[in-house]
Amino acid sequence: MTTRPAPLGLDLLPGDPVQLLSPAGEAVGELPAPEVLLDLHRRLVVGRRFDRQAQALVKQGRLAVYPSSSGQEACQVAPVAALQPTDWVFPTYRESVALVSRGIDPVEVLTLLRGDWHCGYNPREWRTAPQCTPLGTQAPHAVGLAHAARLKGDDVVALCFLGDGSTSEGDVHEALNFAAVYQAPVVFLVQNNGWAISVPLSKQTKAPSIAHKGIGYGVPGVRVDGNDAAAVWSVTQTAIGWARAGNGPTLIEAHTYRMDAHTNADDATRYRTEEELTGWRDKDPVERLERYLRTAGLLTDEISSGVAEEAEALATDLRTRMNEDPKVDPLELFEHVYTRPTASLRAQREALSAELAAHEEDAR
Amino acid sequence: MTTRPAPLGLDLLPGDPVQLLSPAGEAVGELPAPEVLLDLHRRLVVGRRFDRQAQALVKQGRLAVYPSSSGQEACQVAPVAALQPTDWVFPTYRESVALVSRGIDPVEVLTLLRGDWHCGYNPREWRTAPQCTPLGTQAPHAVGLAHAARLKGDDVVALCFLGDGSTSEGDVHEALNFAAVYQAPVVFLVQNNGWAISVPLSKQTKAPSIAHKGIGYGVPGVRVDGNDAAAVWSVTQTAIGWARAGNGPTLIEAHTYRMDAHTNADDATRYRTEEELTGWRDKDPVERLERYLRTAGLLTDEISSGVAEEAEALATDLRTRMNEDPKVDPLELFEHVYTRPTASLRAQREALSAELAAHEEDAR
C-alpha cells in the first residue's frame, strides 16, 4: 500500500470522524480562526433561514418540489466557504443551501424547482454546475473538469457533492477511479445522512464506512462529523489544499442527518422513527457552533442580530420575488436544444407560435 | 472496521499474494493433497493443449476469433476444480479453458467463436452462464443467481470470473456492493494479467491492489499467485467454503499474465515488451507444478504420459470435429428471440424461407 504523508487524517485507512466541536459546543480539537468560525456561523444561519423559507414556498405552491437540507447545513456551507471563487462546485438536487452560500441569487437557485426549465444561474459565471438529479452522474463531470483545468495549468479544484445512497451507482465508482488515475484535483464530499429516501445505509452498503471506499481507488478517505461546521471546514479545506498542491483526489464522508423528509413529496414517518430524529436534534450544527461562539465571547449580540437581519432580509426578499410567477416564454423551449438551430425545430417553433396566437385570439 | 476471523488471508486488508509453490516448483506453503495436485496438473496440461489447438484453429480460419488464456491456465482450471457441479460459473470471453476443464465439450465451448449464434452449451445443464463479452456485466448476474439460490435454501456458490480491466466498469462495483449487502455466496475471481488489451494496470487503477477494492464493500479480499495452481486452488477452495458456509462474498485477485496477444486479431508488440514476456515465462504455471510433482515423486512417467495422451486425444478430436463447418440453419435465427413467437417474426421467417428457396432454385 502506498503511504503518503497526509494531514488531518487524509489517509488510505480512514480513522474515526474528525470532530472539533462537541455537540454541546465545546472545543475538542484545533479550531479554525475566529473569523472563519464567525463566517461559518453567518452562513449557517442564513442557510437555515433560506431553507425554511423554501419549505414555506413549496407549501404555498410556489415551488414544484423542494429537497430540504435542514440538519445538513454544516455540510452545505462549510465546504463552500473553503473554496476559492475560481474553484468549481458540482452539486446534487439537495445543495440549494450550498449554492446560496456560494453567493448565487436564491431565486436563481430555485429556478428549476420553481418549474422553469433551466438551472437558473450561469454555471460558467458561478463555476457551479447545474444541480444534478440523476444520482452520481455529476461525479465524472467534476473529474473531467478538474482534469481539464490541470491540463491547462489552471489553479482549480472541483468539489463534488454526493449523497450516501448515490455511492452505490456505477458512475461514482468510475469517477473515483478516473480521478485517482488522472490525479485530478477533485474533492468528493459525501453527505452521509443515513438515508437514501427510505433506504437506510445498512441496506446500501456493508463497507466499514463510506470513506473506506476510497481505498479501492487509492484515494485517501476521511470521516468527519458533518454537523460540526468547524470540522467540515477544516477537513474540506485540507482536502482542497491537498488537491491544489497536485496530490490528487480525496473522499470525505460527512456524518449528518436530514431533519425533514426527502422532499416535500415524501412521508418520512413511513420509514424512520421519532427517536432517531431526537438523537440528531441534540447534534444540531447551528446551535453547536453558536454555543461555542457565545461561550468563547466571539459572537456578540451585535454580530448575532446583524446575522439574523441578513437572514431575514434574504428570506423577505426571496418571499417577495417568488410571489410573482416566473415569466416563462414557451417559444424559448426551442432556443437552446442546439446551439445551431435546426430546420425542424424552427418549424415546430412556428407551429407553437401560431397555436399561441390562435389561443390569444380565442381568449379575446 | 468489522473484523471477522477468516482463513487463508481472506481479510478486509489483503496481504501479499498467497504462494504455495515457488516458480522453481519448491513448496513454500501448505500444499493441497497429492490427488488434488495431480488433478490440477492433468487439467493444466489438457487446458494448455486445448488452448494451443484453438489457436491453431483460428489460424486455419475455423474460428472467427479466439482470446487465448495461455499463461493463465492455473487461474482457469484451479477454481473450476474447487467447485461442485451444482455450483455456477460466470465466465468471460477468456474462459474457454476453464469451461473445458469444467467438462463442457470443447466444440460446444467454441461454438460462438466459431461464428455460430449461441453459446454452444446448455447453461442450465452445465451450471455455466454463456461466456460474457460486455465487460463486467456478468457480475450482477452471478450475484443475482447466488442470492436466488440462497433464498431457495440451495447449496450453490457462484464463481464469477473477471479481468483486471473490467473492474473499472460500474457493473462490477454494483455487483460487489449487492453481493455484500445480500451476503450472497459469490466468489469474484479477478485474473489480473496486467493488461486490458493495450491498457496497463497502472493506467487502470491506482489502488494498492485489486483485492483492496473489496474493502469499500466490506468484502474480504485476497491476493494469490495466479501462476501457482496449488495456491489458486487453495484460495478459491477457501473462498468457496466461506461462501457456502453463509459468510458471503470474497474478492480474489490472481496475479498472472497472458502470454499471447489479447486475441488473434491483436498485435501485442505495439504495447508490450519482450522482456516482460521473458520474466513471465519463468513463472509458467504448468512447468511449475510439474517440477514439484516430479521432484516429489508424485508424477510418474506413466501418469504423465496418460495425461499427455488425454490432452492429445482431446486436441485430435477437436481438430477433426472442427474441420467440418457447423451446420447453421438460417431459419433458426427467428426461433429463440422470444419464447412465444410473434406474428412479425413469423412473417420474416417466411420471407427468408422463400428467399432461400429462390436461391436454391437459382443455384440449380
Add this chain to the structure above:
Amino acid sequence: MATMTMAQALNTALRDAMTEDPTVLVFGEDVGPLGGVFRITDGLTRDFGEERCFDTPLAEAGIVGTAVGMAMYGYKPVVEMQFDAFAYPAFEQITSHVAKLHNRTRGALSLPMVIRVPYGGGIGGVEHHCDSSEAYYAHTPGLRVVTPGTPEDGYRMLRDAIADPDPVVFLEPKRRYWSKGEVDTAAPGPALDSAVVRRQGSSATLIAYGPMVALAMEAAAAAEDEGWDLEVIDLRSLAPFDEQTVADSVRKTGRAVVVHEASTFGGYGAEVVARITEQCFHHLEAPVLRVGGLDIPYPPPKLEEHHLPSVDRILDAVDRLQWEATSG
C-alpha cells in the same frame, strides 16, 4: 368487479401474483417499507416479508443485472425503476442481456422478468422525471414492451407480463396512476400482445397507448361535435405490434392519427405510420399523421402543456386529414 385507481390495480396485480406464485419477487429502490415513491408496492414487504419484496442499493444496472441472475435460477423478478430516466443506467443490461439471453442460449435459458418503468409526463415533474422512453425499448429485439391505459389493463397486463416467459418492459403511465376505473380481476382480458378497439368509429382512426388512451377518447368525444366519428385503438403492446387490429381499422376508416407523448422524431409513432402506410396504402385518403411531443428535452412543469399532445392538437391533426379530397 371493483373500482380502483391504476396504482391500486397494479398493487393488486403484484399481490395476486405473489400470492399465487412463490417465485414472484419484487425489488428496487424504495419499494420496501415505503411502498415505492408512487406506492405501487405498498404493503408488499409487510405482507410477504423482506425476502419477497425488498429494497436494493441505488444502482439500476445492479438491479436489472441481479434480476437476470435470479431469473436464470427460476425466480420471476419484478423490478421497479423509480422513474423513466433512471432506467438508463441499466440500458446495457437491458439491451445486451435481458433482450438477448434467451436467444444467446438457444432457448435454454428464459428470463421471465418484468421491468416496471413509471414513464411519461403530465404530472408537473422536474427534469429527468418525465421521459417517454418506449422507442428505445421497442426497437430492441427480444424485449416485449407493453403499457396499460386503464386500471383494468394495469391489473391484467401486469399479471400477464409476470406470467410471461419472456422479459417484459412494463411502462406505467404516471399520469394515469390516480385515475379510477372498473377492474375485474377475474376476467382474462385480451392477450398481452393484442391491441383493442376502445371506441368504434368510421371517419378516422386514432391510435394511442398508455398515457394517451384517455386523451384520445376525449378527443374522439369532442370530435363528435365536428361531425367526425373516430375509432380509437389502444395498442397496449408496443412490441410486438398488433398490426392486424390497426390495419383492419385503417382499411375501414382510410385515415389515421398516431398519438404519443414522446418526442415525435424517431418516436414509436413513426413505426406505426410506416406499417400502416405499407399495409393500407391504397386505402389511405390522407397521410397518417402524428401528434407527438416536441423534439426537445422534456420541458418543465410550467411549459409541459405546450409539449404534450392535447385534444386540440389531435383535432387539428384530424382536421388536416384532407377531408375535401374524398368528399369530391
Add this chain to the structure above:
Amino acid sequence: MATMTMAQALNTALRDAMTEDPTVLVFGEDVGPLGGVFRITDGLTRDFGEERCFDTPLAEAGIVGTAVGMAMYGYKPVVEMQFDAFAYPAFEQITSHVAKLHNRTRGALSLPMVIRVPYGGGIGGVEHHCDSSEAYYAHTPGLRVVTPGTPEDGYRMLRDAIADPDPVVFLEPKRRYWSKGEVDTAAPGPALDSAVVRRQGSSATLIAYGPMVALAMEAAAAAEDEGWDLEVIDLRSLAPFDEQTVADSVRKTGRAVVVHEASTFGGYGAEVVARITEQCFHHLEAPVLRVGGLDIPYPPPKLEEHHLPSVDRILDAVDRLQWEATSG
C-alpha cells in the same frame, strides 16, 4: 487530393483537427499506443503526446462523463467507444447529460464534444460487436447524429463534427473502414446537416446512410439492367434530418426505399417513411418501403448475410413499388 481508406481519412481528420486546435483531445479505450482496435487513432499519442491522446480506464460512462466535464471547461473531447454495444454503459450520460446540458443551462454551457462509435456489421464480428444503434441516439433531442458513407465524408464530417459547438454522435460504419476513395482535405464539402444526392435518377429514390450508401449505389447500378433509373440519397446526418433534399427527390420520382442495417422495427427508417409520407403523399405512387435488418439480435458471422440488406433485397423492394399502377 489523395486516395485513402475511410480509416485513414478519419485518422487524418483527427490529426488535422489536433494540429489546428490545441483544445481538441482524443481519449478512450486503447486509443493511445495501440492506436485503437481499428487504428483510427494510430500515432496520435506519439505525435501529440499523452496529454492530447490518452487511454482511459475501461468505463464508458466514465469516459463520456469526464468528456462532459472537459467540454465544460473549454476542451473539445473526441472520445471513442470501442464498439457499438459498448457505448450502452454510457447511455445515461449521453441521454441525460450530453443531450441536455446546453438546454439545461439556457445555453450558458455548450458541449463541443464528439462521441465516435464504430457501428454496424458486415465484418464477421461476434455478438455485441455489430449493433446499429443510431435509432437510440437519433430519437434523443439535443444530439446531432451523423454517419459518413465515404472516405471523403469521413474526413470532412469528422472535422465538422469536432468544430461543431453541439455534441455529435459520430457513427462510423465499420465495414467501410478499409474502403478507399478520393479525399480532398481542403474542400469544404456540404454542410454537416445536409444530405447529398449521390446519384441522379428518375424512377425511384433509394435513401441510405453510412454502411449502406455503397450498397445502395451498387443496387442502383444493378437496377439499370432492369430498366430502373434510381436516385440515391446519402443522408449523412440522421439528426437533424434533411427533409428538403429527400422530399425534393421523392416528389420527383414518386417512389422510395429506405435502406439500413438496423432492425427494421422502430428503426430510423420508420421516421424517414413517416416524413416522406407526410410531405409527399400525393406524389407517391407506392408506399415507401424499408429494407432493414431482421427484427432479431444481431446474428453471428455465419448468418449475417441473411440479416443484412443486400442488392437483391433492395431490388426486390424496388420491384414491389407498384410499377403497374402508374404504367396504366
